[in-house]
Amino acid sequence: MTERLLAVWVEALCEESPDGSTLRDHSTLLDALTILCPFTESIRLGLFALPLRGPSRFFGGEGAVLDAVRQSVRAVTGHEPLLGVADGLFCAEVAARRGLVLASGATDSFRRSLSLSVLGRKDVATTCQRLGLHTVGSFADLDAARVAERFNGHALTLHRVARGESAELDGQRDLKLARRLRQLRGEDGVGDEQLGFFGQRGAGDLRAEVAAHRVRRRLGVDAVVVAALRGGRVPEDRATLVPWGSPPSKVRDGAPWPGQMRAPSPATTLAHPVAVQLRDGDDHQIVMESRGFLSEPPGVLLFSSQLRRDVVWHAGPWPLVERWWSLSRRRAHLQVLLATGEALLLTAEASRWWLVGIYD
Amino acid sequence: MFAFSVKRPTLPTDVVATLRPVALAKSRMLPLGEPWRALVPGGGLRRGSTVVVQAPPGLGGLSLALSLLTESSARGHWAGVVGVDDPGVVAIADLGVDLRRVLFVPRPRGAWAESAADLLDGVDLLIVRPPSRASHGAARRLMDRVRERGTVLIALAESGAPWPLPADLSFDVTQAQWATSSRLDARYLTVRVGGRGAAVRGGEHVVVLPNRRGRCEAG
Numbered sequence: 081m082t083e084r085l086l087a088v089w090v091e092a093l094c095e096e097s098p099d100g101s102t103l104r105d106h107s108t109l110l111d112a113l114t115i116l117c118p119f120t121e122s123i124r125l126g127l128f129a130l131p132l133r134g135p136s137r138f139f140g141g142e143g144a145v146l147d148a149v150r151q152s153v154r155a156v157t158g159h160e161p162l163l164g165v166a167d168g169l170f171c172a173e174v175a176a177r178r179g180l181v182l183a184s185g186a187t188d189s190f191r192r193s194l195s196l197s198v199l200g201r202k203d204v205a206t207t208c209q210r211l212g213l214h215t216v217g218s219f220a221d222l223d224a225a226r227v228a229e230r231f232n233g234h235a236l237t238l239h240r241v242a243r244g245e246s247a248e249l250d251g252q253r254d255l256k257l258a259r260r261l262r263q264l265r266g267e268d269g270v271g272d273e274q275l276g277f278f279g280q281r282g283a284g285d286l287r288a289e290v291a292a293h294r295v296r297r298r299l300g301v302d303a304v305v306v307a308a309l310r311g312g313r314v315p316e317d318r319a320t321l322v323p324w325g326s327p328p329s330k331v332r333d334g335a336p337w338p339g340q341m342r343a344p345s346p347a348t349t350l351a352h353p354v355a356v357q358l359r360d361g362d363d364h365q366i367v368m369e370s371r372g373f374l375s376e377p378p379g380v381l382l383f384s385s386q387l388r389r390d391v392v393w394h395a396g397p398w399p400l401v402e403r404w405w406s407l408s409r410r411r412a413h414l415q416v417l418l419a420t421g422e423a424l425l426l427t428a429e430a431s432r433w434w435l436v437g438i439y440d
Numbered sequence: 441m442f443a444f445s446v447k448r449p450t451l452p453t454d455v456v457a458t459l460r461p462v463a464l465a466k467s468r469m470l471p472l473g474e475p476w477r478a479l480v481p482g483g484g485l486r487r488g489s490t491v492v493v494q495a496p497p498g499l500g501g502l503s504l505a506l507s508l509l510t511e512s513s514a515r516g517h518w519a520g521v522v523g524v525d526d527p528g529v530v531a532i533a534d535l536g537v538d539l540r541r542v543l544f545v546p547r548p549r550g551a552w553a554e555s556a557a558d559l560l561d562g563v564d565l566l567i568v569r570p571p572s573r574a575s576h577g578a579a580r581r582l583m584d585r586v587r588e589r590g591t592v593l594i595a596l597a598e599s600g601a602p603w604p605l606p607a608d609l610s611f612d613v614t615q616a617q618w619a620t621s622s623r624l625d626a627r628y629l630t631v632r633v634g635g636r637g638a639a640v641r642g643g644e645h646v647v648v649l650p651n652r653r654g655r656c657e658a659g
Contacts, residue, residue: 291562343654
C-alpha cells in the first residue's frame, strides 16, 4: 500500500535565506529532478521525494537511479545530498537523514527500532519514556484507545504512523511551498489568455514546445509526433505523422481529391497493416476477381488461427488502381462489420487481405 | 514645489499577489462542443479534473475521447494524446480537432505515465490510453499532478481494464450500433454520463459518433 520512495535531503537548502536564494536553488533542483522522474515532489525546503519503482525500471536498477540523482544534485547545487530509500514518506525521510537505503520489506523493523523522538512531539516522547517506552515499536504496540485516553487527537495520528497505517506525519509537508514556487516562476493563477492571434505565437505554444522537448529527452527524438493531412484517396494515404520538430511539409490538403473515400474514417489507422484472412461460410479463402468482385460474400475474419470473428455485413470492395503510368499498384478497400459490433477497414493487395483501420 | 519628495513605499509582494484579479470561473472551464455541452453539468470540462472514457474494445471509446477535444482545440488550446499507437489522422481532423495543436506520443513503451506527466505542463487537455491496466499508484499521481496544473486528463480505458480510481466525470459506452447503406454511414453510441457531485445526475444518452461527415452530433 505504501510505496517505495527515494527521499533526497540537501542539508544546505533547508535553511531559508533572506535573499530568497534558497528558494531559487530549491526550484532549480526540483526542475532537475523532475527530468529524472516527473513525479518528484518537493516536500519541504531541501527535501524531495520520488517514487522509485518506475525510474528504477527505466534506468535499470535502484542503484542507477541513486547515482543519477546524486550526480544531478551535485551538478546543480554543488552540495552532497543524503539519500534514503524506504516505504512511505515518514520512513524515507528518516532514512535519508541517516543516508540509509533499506531493503524492500525492511521498513517495518526499521521504523519499530527508531527512538520515539523522531516523531517530533516532545510531550508524547517524554511521557512515554517515563512509562518505559523508548522505541516507536513499543509505542505502536499500545492500544489505540489507551493512546486516545492519555493524549489528544494529534497523538492518534502519531500512533497510526508508528503502526505503519499512515505513511506520513501531519506537519511533514510544507503546504505553502508549492504556492511559493509557483509565485517564483510567475505562473500563479490559471490564465486563459494564451492564444496567439494571426499566427502570432502565444504563451501556450511555448509551453507545449517545452513539454515536447521533455518527452523527447525521456523517450528519444522521434517519440513526439505531429499529424497533418495531405492529398490522397484513402485514409491511410492522407495521413502524415512526422516527428515533432521536423520541417513542416509543404503539401497541404486543400484541393478536392476525386474518388476520395468519404467520412466516416477509422479512428485507428494502422501504420503497419496486419495480414488477416477473409473466408466465406464454408471456410474457403475469398479472393478478389479480376473485375473487382469478391469470389464469395465474406463470413469469417481470421486474425490468427485462434482469433476468428464472424462477419455480419460488408461494403465494397472499392478498387483503386494508382500510378498506372509506372509501377502499377492495385488495391481494393472493403468495410466489414463484425458480430461483436466492431467495424473494420480492410484492403486487398498482392492477393492478400490486410487490416488497415479500426472504427474505434 | 516641494523641497523633497516623499519616497513612495513599495507594496509588499504578498499584497500584490492578493490584489491580482482572480481567474474567472469561466476560464476554469474548457469548452465542449455539441452535443456534449448539453449533456455535461456546467457545459464544459473543469480544469484540474479527470474524465474517464470507458468502452468495450473497438466500440467507439477512442472517437468519444477525441470528440471531447474539438471545441477547445478550435479555440486554440493544446492537446496531447499518449498511448494511442496508430491515430487515425483523417478521422481526428474530420471530428474538428485542429491537428496543428495536438502532440502525439504514440508508443511510450513502459513510460506512459512519465510521458503523460511530462506533457501535462504543456497542454490543456491530455488523452491517455494506458497499454494495460493502470496501477493505482500511477493513476493517483497523475490525477494529483493534473489537479495541481489545471489540465484536464481524459483517461481512455477498456471495459476489461477500468481506470483504478473514481473520476470527476465519466463516459461509459454501453452500446454501439452502426447504420449502414452501401457503406458504413453513422454509429449510434449509447453513453452513460456519470461522475461526482453535479455530474451524478447524468443519465443515458444516444449520440451519433461519427456521423456521415465524421463529426459528433446528438442522436
